[in-house]
Amino acid sequence: MVGSxxxxxxxxxxNSKSGKIFKSYNPANGSVLGTFQFSNSEDxxxxxxxANKAFKSWSETxxxxxxxxxxxxxxxxxxxxxxxxxxVTQEMGKQLKEGLGDVQEAIDIFxxxxxxxxxxxxxxxxxxxxKKFSMTIRRPIGAVGLITPWNFPIAIPAWKxxxxxxxxxxxxxxxxxxxxxxxxxxxxxxxQAGIPKGVVNLVTGNGSEVGENIVKHPKLKAISFTGSVExxxxxxxxxxLKKVGLELGGKNPIIVMHDADLDLAVxxxxxxxxGTTGQRCTAASRVIVHRAVLHKFLNKLxxxxxxxxxxxxxxxxxxxxxxxxxxHKVHRYVMIGIQEGAKLLxxxxxxxxxxxxxxxxxxxxxxxxxxxxxxxxxxPVICVMPVxxxxxxxxxxxxxxxxxxSAIYTNNVDLAFEAIEKLEAGLTxxxxxxxxxxxxxxxxxxxxxxxxxxxxGIEGIHEFSETKTIYVDYSGKLQKAQIEDD
Ligand code: NAD
Numbered sequence: 001m002v003g004s005x006x007x008x009x010x011x012x013x014x015n016s017k018s019g020k021i022f023k024s025y026n027p028a029n030g031s032v033l034g035t036f037q038f039s040n041s042e043d044x045x046x047x048x049x050x051a052n053k054a055f056k057s058w059s060e061t062x063x064x065x066x067x068x069x070x071x072x073x074x075x076x077x078x079x080x081x082x083x084x085x086x087x088v089t090q091e092m093g094k095q096l097k098e099g100l101g102d103v104q105e106a107i108d109i110f111x112x113x114x115x116x117x118x119x120x121x122x123x124x125x126x127x128x129x130x131k132k133f134s135m136t137i138r139r140p141i142g143a144v145g146l147i148t149p150w151n152f153p154i155a156i157p158a159w160k161x162x163x164x165x166x167x168x169x170x171x172x173x174x175x176x177x178x179x180x181x182x183x184x185x186x187x188x189x190x191x192q193a194g195i196p197k198g199v200v201n202l203v204t205g206n207g208s209e210v211g212e213n214i215v216k217h218p219k220l221k222a223i224s225f226t227g228s229v230e231x232x233x234x235x236x237x238x239x240x241l242k243k244v245g246l247e248l249g250g251k252n253p254i255i256v257m258h259d260a261d262l263d264l265a266v267x268x269x270x271x272x273x274x275g276t277t278g279q280r281c282t283a284a285s286r287v288i289v290h291r292a293v294l295h296k297f298l299n300k301l302x303x304x305x306x307x308x309x310x311x312x313x314x315x316x317x318x319x320x321x322x323x324x325x326x327x328h329k330v331h332r333y334v335m336i337g338i339q340e341g342a343k344l345l346x347x348x349x350x351x352x353x354x355x356x357x358x359x360x361x362x363x364x365x366x367x368x369x370x371x372x373x374x375x376x377x378x379x380p381v382i383c384v385m386p387v388x389x390x391x392x393x394x395x396x397x398x399x400x401x402x403x404x405x406s407a408i409y410t411n412n413v414d415l416a417f418e419a420i421e422k423l424e425a426g427l428t429x430x431x432x433x434x435x436x437x438x439x440x441x442x443x444x445x446x447x448x449x450x451x452x453x454x455x456x457g458i459e460g461i462h463e464f465s466e467t468k469t470i471y472v473d474y475s476g477k478l479q480k481a482q483i484e485d486d
Contacts, residue, residue, distance in 0.1 A: 002033060002034045005180065007201075007202055007203050008200070009047045009050050009203070010049075010054075011197025012197075017039075017043055018038055020038035027093040027320040028090075028311070028314075030354055030355065033091055034180075034181050037205065038206070039203045039209070040205070044203055044217065047201035047203045048143060048219045049219075050198040050201050051170040054196060054197065054198030055140075055143055055169075058199045063117040067114040068114075069190075070111075072193035074107050074114065081100060081103045082100070084185060085099040086314070087099070088100075089314055091178075091181050092151065092179055092182070093313050093320040094151075095313040095317055096313055102152055105154075106155050106158030108439045109155075109158050109162045109163075109439040109456065110158060116163075116166050120138045121138075121458075122135055129475070130479075131474050132471060132479060133472040136469050137467075137468050138167065138461065138465040138466070139466045139468045140167050140168030140169045140465060144170070144171055144220060145215065146160045146225075147207075147214060148176060150177075151281070151322070153176070154186055157173065157175060157186055160173075160455070161173065163456075163461060163464045165195075165200070168465075169464055170198065170199050172201045172214055173200065173201065174204070174205065174214055176227075183202060187200060215235050220242065222245070223243075223245070224464070227247075245463045246451045247445070247449070248448060248450050250283070250404030251285055251375070251400045252286065252402075253286040253288050253397040253406050253407070253423075254268060254286070254407040255289075255393045255394075255397060255410075256287065256289045257408065257415060260290075262297055262300055266300045268284070270308075271433045271435065272284025272407070273285065273380070273382040274305070274308060274317075274318055277320065278378060278379045281404055281449075282405040284382070285376070285383060286366075286382075286385055294364075294386050301382075301384075302345060302346060308360055310351065310360070320355045320356040326379065329377075329379070331358065333371070334347075334372075337370065337371075337383070340371060342363040342364070344362075346361065348361050359380070360382075361382070363382070364386070366385045368395075370383075374401070401448040402445065402447055403425045403426060403448070404427065404445035405434040406419075406425035406427065406434065407428065407432060407433055408423070408428070410430075426444045427445075438456075439456045441456065442455070443455050443457075
């Protein structure tokens with residue numbers, strides 16, 4: 001018997017008004033993990049009302065007190081890391097050590113945001129007038145909507161929840177339809193940690209009904225969204241004047257220069273390209289290699305790729321794709337790559353049988369105009385793009401509409417710094433892969449990867465708070481900025 005899970009609204013676990021449910025499946029074997037509420041607009045309204053009712057009391061709770069609950073969340077997550085890490089693997093598919101990493105990231109961000117409870121820093125500055133004091137403070141925004149994808153089913157909700165809550169906002173949260181169980185478990189942890197009723201509300205269901213109703217809701221003040229560019233665009237159109245944070249897709253390059261440590265680069269490419277089965281926004285999907293080392297690099301990469309084990313993430317290196325739709329989408333892209341004239345070095349096939357498995361795939365001779373070099377595939381497909389020099393490498397790296405992560409492998413410090421300056425991306429790694437963000441540093445991208453917002457670190461606080469500017473005039477007379485006295 002699988003569990004049947006409910007929405008969490010105003011501190012109670014309740015059924016959707018729709019009377020409908022949907023299922024979550026293990027992508028490695030198709031087994032059902034639970035049934036969930038297929039919610040509708042009435043459920044969203046109820047969650048938004050609860051969040052608005054709870055806002056006064058939560059926003060007036062001193063931030064260090066709010067922080068105590070966040071620390072408890074981190075402590076509970078630590079105790080349950082093994083169980084929840086396994087669940088991430090079962091529901092999302094990534095290998096177990098990455099499932100555990102997903103939970104660790106949630107622990108880290110709740111601990112970090114707990115610390116922010118004693119900071120939430122503004123700044124003081126000078127005034128152009130005498131006896132006048134100037135400063136800024138951070139204020140909560142209100143009831144906010146959070147919409148998340150399936151690829152980091154605990155970590156991404158944790159990034160948003162922890163920052164939204166420490167800033168004094170209340171929340172309506174819609175997780176991805178493929179990973180609702182991880183979301184339910186996370187909200188149960190918040191409940192166990194003592195989050196007051198109405199402060200966090202969970203509504204499960206699909207994007208076109210639940211998601212859109214959240215985005216358009218007149219009583220929500222901000223939306224924080226992580227997902228595809230396509231949906232991100234619709235959110236930008238539907239959200240009206242709300243504050244909107246958009247963290248979207250990527251087509252991330254690793255540059256391997258002629259002087260790189262090739263073994264190190266190969267390990268970085270494998271981890272970046274095939275980690276999470278390529279289903280990371282920061283996945284290293286393009287590898288731009290200097291021709292002088294291309295042959296040697298490809299031999300090493302192929303050798304190590306062939307050693308990867310594919311299967312259930314509980315036991316293997318490369319787990320399944322999230323669902324059959326994604327599996328066939330990846331295969332369509334591989335077929336396009338072949339038609340475009342890219343050279344298939346390995347992989348390129350759906351693995352028949354149970355589960356959504358795809359062979360780790362490497363193309364070479366990929367050029368920047370090819371579809372497989374420009375569009376986000378979101379699967380275990382690496383496109384190797386040979387180049388003749390550093391300038392060409394940078395040009396190829398910057399030739400896509402995305403700009404999330406990037407990396408360069410070189411032992412030349414001048415080239416490393418030039419790459420840091422020239423790569424059009426929100427993140428640049430030197431001698432390390434495109435993945436591996438830490439929670440006290442900002443995360444986000446340029447170009448079509450977003451709208452300029454950043455999550456985590458201090459900038460995560462900025463996403464979920466308003467800046468208020470304060471002037472205190474203690475001169476005892478009317479002083480006018482910019483106006484000269486008669
Ligand atoms: P998606 O855009 O299909 O869905 C994301 C969320 O939006 C889901 O909860 C979905 O139900 C909801 N949604 C769908 N349609 C909606 C609508 N019209 N209005 C409101 N909500 C709607 O993305 P996905 O397939 O879940 O995730 C994969 C994508 O996420 C990839 O493009 C990946 O690069 C991106 N991603 C980005 C980051 C980042 O931080 N930049 C991190 C992880 C994933």
